[in-house]
Amino acid sequence: MCRSILLVLLLVLSARVGQAQALNGGGVLYAEVGLVAEVSGAPPAAACNPCGTLFPATRAGFVSPRWEVGAALIGPSLGEDYLVAGSPTMARPTLLALDARHRTGLTSLGARVLHTFAVDTLLGGLTSGIVLAGFHPTSSLAFEVGVGPLSIESAGIHEIGWSALAGLRYAGDIWSGWAEVQGTAIQNSHGWAALAQISYRALLPTISLTMFAHGHSPRAEGPLSPGGPPFYSTPTAAETGQLGMVQATLGAEWPLHRGLKLLTEAGARTDADAAIRAVARAGIRLTLGPWSARVHPPSRWVVDGNRAELAVAHDDGGYLFLVGDFNGWAEPGVPLHPEGHVYRVALELPPGNYAYKIAVEDERGRRWLSLPADLATESDSFGGRNGLLIITG
Amino acid sequence: MTSFLFHSRLGVLALLLMVATSGPLAISTAAQNVDALATRAARAGVDIELLQTVRARAAEQGLSTAEVARLIGPAVDLAENGLPSQPVLQKVLEGLSKRVPPAQLGTVVDRLAAATGRAGAVGDSWLARTDVPRGLREPAARFALVEGLTHGLAQENAGPVLEALLERLPRDLRRSSAGPADVAAAFRIAPSLPTAAAEPAQTARLLGQALAAGFSGPDLLQLPAALQSLQAREGLAATAALTRALDHMDGRGIPAAVVLEQLSRGGGPPAGRPTPPRGRP
Numbered sequence: 001m002c003r004s005i006l007l008v009l010l011l012v013l014s015a016r017v018g019q020a021q022a023l024n025g026g027g028v029l030y031a032e033v034g035l036v037a038e039v040s041g042a043p044p045a046a047a048c049n050p051c052g053t054l055f056p057a058t059r060a061g062f063v064s065p066r067w068e069v070g071a072a073l074i075g076p077s078l079g080e081d082y083l084v085a086g087s088p089t090m091a092r093p094t095l096l097a098l099d100a101r102h103r104t105g106l107t108s109l110g111a112r113v114l115h116t117f118a119v120d121t122l123l124g125g126l127t128s129g130i131v132l133a134g135f136h137p138t139s140s141l142a143f144e145v146g147v148g149p150l151s152i153e154s155a156g157i158h159e160i161g162w163s164a165l166a167g168l169r170y171a172g173d174i175w176s177g178w179a180e181v182q183g184t185a186i187q188n189s190h191g192w193a194a195l196a197q198i199s200y201r202a203l204l205p206t207i208s209l210t211m212f213a214h215g216h217s218p219r220a221e222g223p224l225s226p227g228g229p230p231f232y233s234t235p236t237a238a239e240t241g242q243l244g245m246v247q248a249t250l251g252a253e254w255p256l257h258r259g260l261k262l263l264t265e266a267g268a269r270t271d272a273d274a275a276i277r278a279v280a281r282a283g284i285r286l287t288l289g290p291w292s293a294r295v296h297p298p299s300r301w302v303v304d305g306n307r308a309e310l311a312v313a314h315d316d317g318g319y320l321f322l323v324g325d326f327n328g329w330a331e332p333g334v335p336l337h338p339e340g341h342v343y344r345v346a347l348e349l350p351p352g353n354y355a356y357k358i359a360v361e362d363e364r365g366r367r368w369l370s371l372p373a374d375l376a377t378e379s380d381s382f383g384g385r386n387g388l389l390i391i392t393g
Numbered sequence: 394m395t396s397f398l399f400h401s402r403l404g405v406l407a408l409l410l411m412v413a414t415s416g417p418l419a420i421s422t423a424a425q426n427v428d429a430l431a432t433r434a435a436r437a438g439v440d441i442e443l444l445q446t447v448r449a450r451a452a453e454q455g456l457s458t459a460e461v462a463r464l465i466g467p468a469v470d471l472a473e474n475g476l477p478s479q480p481v482l483q484k485v486l487e488g489l490s491k492r493v494p495p496a497q498l499g500t501v502v503d504r505l506a507a508a509t510g511r512a513g514a515v516g517d518s519w520l521a522r523t524d525v526p527r528g529l530r531e532p533a534a535r536f537a538l539v540e541g542l543t544h545g546l547a548q549e550n551a552g553p554v555l556e557a558l559l560e561r562l563p564r565d566l567r568r569s570s571a572g573p574a575d576v577a578a579a580f581r582i583a584p585s586l587p588t589a590a591a592e593p594a595q596t597a598r599l600l601g602q603a604l605a606a607g608f609s610g611p612d613l614l615q616l617p618a619a620l621q622s623l624q625a626r627e628g629l630a631a632t633a634a635l636t637r638a639l640d641h642m643d644g645r646g647i648p649a650a651v652v653l654e655q656l657s658r659g660g661g662p663p664a665g666r667p668t669p670p671r672g673r674p
Contacts, residue, residue, distance in 0.1 A: 300615075303611035323490060325483045328446050328486050329487045329489070351574050352537075352574070353540065353541065353578060353581055355483070355487065357491075368491075373618060374618050375618070376582060376585065376617055376618060378544070378548060378581070378582070378585050379548050379549060381484070382487075382488065382491060382501065384491075388581070388585075388614060389614070390574070390614050391574075391610075391611070392575055392609050392611065393574070
């Protein structure tokens with residue numbers, strides 16, 4: 001029975017609560033609830049134990065329950081962000097992150113605490129550390145590097161070690177869609193892990209093609225410290241089945257009604273035992289809110305010589321692009337890099353006065369964003385208003 | 394009767410022939426017009442790369458060659474008269490990006506070209522004044538100033554505030570290191586200030602004092618939002634906010650960033666005024 005295709009229907013209630021709260025009062029609160037049904041092939045034979053271990057093996061092997069809890073606290077100026085967020089991934093079914101950053105320009109230095117409940121002990125446990133993150137606007141590349149202590153508890157053994165990570169992310173407009181390529185390497189005191197994700201989203205509906213790869217080395221044998229208790233043994237066959245995974249899925253999000261989306265995803269995955277399994281998910285997600293009062297940090301241009309950096313608050317999602325005299329009003333424009341509810345972009349321009357607009361692309365299509373009152377605007381003679389940027393060199 | 398029928402058929406035939414040939418002929422003429430305009434543009438010093446971008450973008454959106462000629466013609470005319478053509482060409486690109494119908498875009502382009510002509514006349518007359526700093530009379534500076542004036546004049550209710558600004562700026566610029574780009578920025582944003590229509594003279598005074606106090610173009614850009622913030626925070630009328638802003642900027646040498654911060658966020662004594670010592674009478 002274990003070898004045959006096993007259909008597992010799992011209903012998972014997912015909930016997400018987010019809050020963006022300005023320190024000087026007001027804020028934005030929203031909540032999301034989702035229901036996801038997953039159909040998948042049979043778990044690896046080694047992990048398929050009719051005596052009752054099916055569920056743990058299933059969790060580790062091929063079912064990814066989704067839930068998210070998120071909150072964001074935005075400081076009184078654009079220089080400070082405090083973020084509490086959760087993110088569901090295939091390899092890290094549950095993850096909590098506490099992230100506090102101080103930003104200088106497009107570079108931020110912060111402290112991060114992660115707690116994962118993943119079966120995978122390499123990524124599981126508590127990790128904290130100092131993370132340096134930055135963004136290079138011309139190439140649309142973002143990076144982060146970090147280091148910190150790691151606490152892992154597995155099979156009743158608690159160990160303290162260290163962890164370091166380095167990640168690189170590209171996000172940009174390709175063929176009228178939005179492409180993201182992301183890679184993260186993690187080295188810790190017990191081994192290594194690598195995560196890679198490629199996704200592409202077009203509009204109406206939002207289509208995403210996601211490839212996810214995850215693997216790590218076998219755990220070290222023997223005690224972690226001289227005289228200490230024995231550390232992890234050589235992995236068992238069942239554990240070996242969890243050591244690597246590659247998954248490719250094609251997904252789509254269909255807006256049904258305001259705040260209500262239909263989520264679909266289908267694809268295949270393979271684990272370290274080389275067996276290929278089909279995976280499909282469908283669900284709905286309802287976004288409630290946002291409930292105001294909205295108080296945003298001010299949107300502004302910071303001009304230094306020929307360099308101009310724009311930070312603009314926007315909490316309705318979508319992808320933002322800057323278009324204007326500086327690029328001959330060419331579409332789609334220069335993408336703004338989202339960081340929480342603040343989107344950023346930097347330009348190097350010769351001295352001059354530049355009219356501009358910000359376009360937003362989401363499931364409703366492409367449209368012009370009303371510029372925040374903090375930004376200088378002028379009539380565009382077509383019945384709307386343009387933003388105005390002045391570079392004096 | 395037969396003769397009438399014959400002549401009628403001849404007339405219909407001639408009409409059909411005219412209809413059949415007039416389309417391609419018109420297109421061909423328009424295409425020649427666009428090419429001729431491009432040749433004139435190159436001679437007049439128009440940014441050819443920008444012009445080609447306009448042509449390509451218009452073609453992508455299915456505009457006819459006649460419509461293209463209609464849109465770029467005013468820019469070429471301006472360049473031939475020694476005036477900046479870039480604002481018009483940029484406006485065409487902006488209109489195409491915003492999917493503005495060609496007829497409406499043509500009207501806006503005509504208005505902008507007329508504003509450029511007026512800005513050229515006003516600017517040249519102003520630059521001829523003996524009290525205007527000599528550095529502003531350089532050809533590149535003149536272009537920047539005319540562009541700034543053009544955009545200013547294209548705004549609503551711009552006349553009185555720009556007139557007042559032109560009148561008082563030579564006095565303020567005497568004690569200022571402001572360059573042409575900063576002055577052009579003042580021309581461009583003057584009509585956007587909330588008091589421009591009601592208090593043109595005081596608004597011009599604010600901009601003049603800001604330039605004298607060392608505000609750069611990017612600093613000036615923050616003035617409208619700072620004034621609005623001051624109004625909203627302290628419940629002031631626009632004029633009162635303007636007076637307060639003038640008080641902050643009254644030649645005390647306070648950096649622009651500090652003044653803008655105080656206008657936007659409030660707190661602390663007005664700029665340049667020493668805090669009274671505590672614990673003393």
